[in-house]
Amino acid sequence: MCSAYFLFEYVSYKKTVKANLSTLATIIASNSSAALAFDSRPDALEIMTALKSNPHIIAACLYDEQGRLFVTYPAAISLQRLPVKPGTDGYRFSNGFLEGYEPVRQRSTRLGTLYVKSDLGQMYAQLGNLLLTAGLLFTGSLILAYFLSLLLKRRIARPILLLEI
Numbered sequence: 387m388c389s390a391y392f393l394f395e396y397v398s399y400k401k402t403v404k405a406n407l408s409t410l411a412t413i414i415a416s417n418s419s420a421a422l423a424f425d426s427r428p429d430a431l432e433i434m435t436a437l438k439s440n441p442h443i444i445a446a447c448l449y450d451e452q453g454r455l456f457v458t459y460p461a462a463i464s465l466q467r468l469p470v471k472p473g474t475d476g477y478r479f480s481n482g483f484l485e486g487y488e489p490v491r492q493r494s495t496r497l498g499t500l501y502v503k504s505d506l507g508q509m510y511a512q513l514g515n516l517l518l519t520a521g522l523l524f525t526g527s528l529i530l531a532y533f534l535s536l537l538l539k540r541r542i543a544r545p546i547l548l549l550e551i
Contacts, residue, residue, distance in 0.1 A: 388520040395516055399509050403484060404477050407504050410440060411488040415500040418448055418490050422497040427457055434459040437502070444483075445503040448490065456498060472499035482506060 421430035437443045446459040449472045477486035490498040
C-alpha cells in the first residue's frame, strides 16, 4: 500500500511542480511583454528578479523575437548554463530538472520567449518526508502487531495448554 501511495504521490507531485512553474512563468512572461516591446533591459531585469521568490529556480532568461538572449536570471549566470536559442514551448523533466519555455505575447503578437529552469529539491524533500512517514508507520505497525500477538498468544494458547493436561 505504501508503494502504491508513494508512486501516486510521485506522479501527482510532478504534475503540481510543473503546474506551479508554468503559472509563475506565465506571470513573468506576461509582465515582460512591455519590456521586450520597448527594448528595455532594466525593466526586464527588474521583472526577472521576482523569480528569487522561488529558491528552486536556478536559471531563467528572456529571448527577444529573433531568439537572441535579452536578459538572464540571475544576472551573473554563466551563459553556458543557458540554451543558445529558445526551444519548443512547454515544460519537460530532464536530468533532474524541470525546464520550460513560455511565449511572451502582447495580444496575438509574439515578442519573445521566457526560459525557466528549476531544480526538483522541493519535490524530493516532500517524497523523502513521505518515505520517512511510511517507514515509521510500518515500523509502528510491526511493533504493535508483535505485542498484540504476545497478548493474544497467552489468551488463546493457555486454554489449549490446559486441555492437554
